Amino acid sequence: xxxxxxxxxxxxxxxxxxxxxxxxxxxxxxxxxxxxxxxxxxxxxxxxxxxxxxxxxxxxxxxxxxxxxxxxxxxxxxxxxxxxxxxxxxxxxxxxxxxxxxxxxxxxxxxxxxxxxxxxxxxxxxxxxxxxxxxxxxxxxxxxxxxxxxxxxxxxxxxxxxxxxxxxxxxxxxxxxxxxxxxxxxxxxxxxxxxxxxxxxxxxxxxxxxxxxxxxxxxx
Ligand SMILES: [Zn+2]
Numbered sequence: 001x002x003x004x005x006x007x008x009x010x011x012x013x014x015x016x017x018x019x020x021x022x023x024x025x026x027x028x029x030x031x032x033x034x035x036x037x038x039x040x041x042x043x044x045x046x047x048x049x050x051x052x053x054x055x056x057x058x059x060x061x062x063x064x065x066x067x068x069x070x071x072x073x074x075x076x077x078x079x080x081x082x083x084x085x086x087x088x089x090x091x092x093x094x095x096x097x098x099x100x101x102x103x104x105x106x107x108x109x110x111x112x113x114x115x116x117x118x119x120x121x122x123x124x125x126x127x128x129x130x131x132x133x134x135x136x137x138x139x140x141x142x143x144x145x146x147x148x149x150x151x152x153x154x155x156x157x158x159x160x161x162x163x164x165x166x167x168x169x170x171x172x173x174x175x176x177x178x179x180x181x182x183x184x185x186x187x188x189x190x191x192x193x194x195x196x197x198x199x200x201x202x203x204x205x206x207x208x209x210x211x212x213x214x215x216x217x218x219x220x
Contacts, residue, residue, distance in 0.1 A: 001075075002026055002072065004069065006019065013067045016061055017069060076093060081152075082151055087106060102175045109131035126139075166194060171197045178190065
């Protein structure tokens with residue numbers, strides 16, 4: 001799951017490309033090693049992908065600009081007896097065990113910033129003590145939340161963009177309910193419910209609507 005960060009109006013990114021370009025290039029770098037079952041650790045794969053994308057526009061753009069386009073990255077890799085996850089920025093990976101226990105792997109550093117002004121976000125992106133996202137700094141990959149879980153302890157995996165996880169994180173429904181909706185009625189239903197909340201929100205914040213995507217993995 002790659003969820004590009006919307007650039008606030010008036011920000012000079014130093015980059016002639018847009019956020020969809022960055023997301024497409026990252027996907028293009030990440031897909032081959034994942035699809036060919038590379039044994040490389042996920043943070044190394046991501047660092048190589050960020051470095052690869054950076055190289056494609058280092059000659060045309062100011063890749064040292066902290067407002068260069070950026071994206072969240074959430075990955076899971078299934079092995080016969082365990083599952084790896086990597087979460088960079090706010091697209092959580094949610095696991096449910098066969099007996100209903102829920103584990104949320106999330107990277108909430110952007111939520112915990114002391115201030116959220118444009119200037120603060122600019123200053124704290126991809127900096128120690130700030131928050132990390134996939135942009136031009138390969139080191140960000142090693143700041144991701146990573147881990148492994150026994151396959152026997154998982155019967156459902158959901159990867160959500162923050163536009164979908166807001167069903168729980170903003171609108172307060174329990175994670176249990178979110179997974180029930182996904183596994184009973186499917187991702188489309190969850191997104192419809194989020195849109196109903198979005199439309200009715202009385203304090204919508206700076207983004208009433210956001211891209212909402214869900215990957216649901218179920219079964220043995
Ligand atoms: Zn560029």
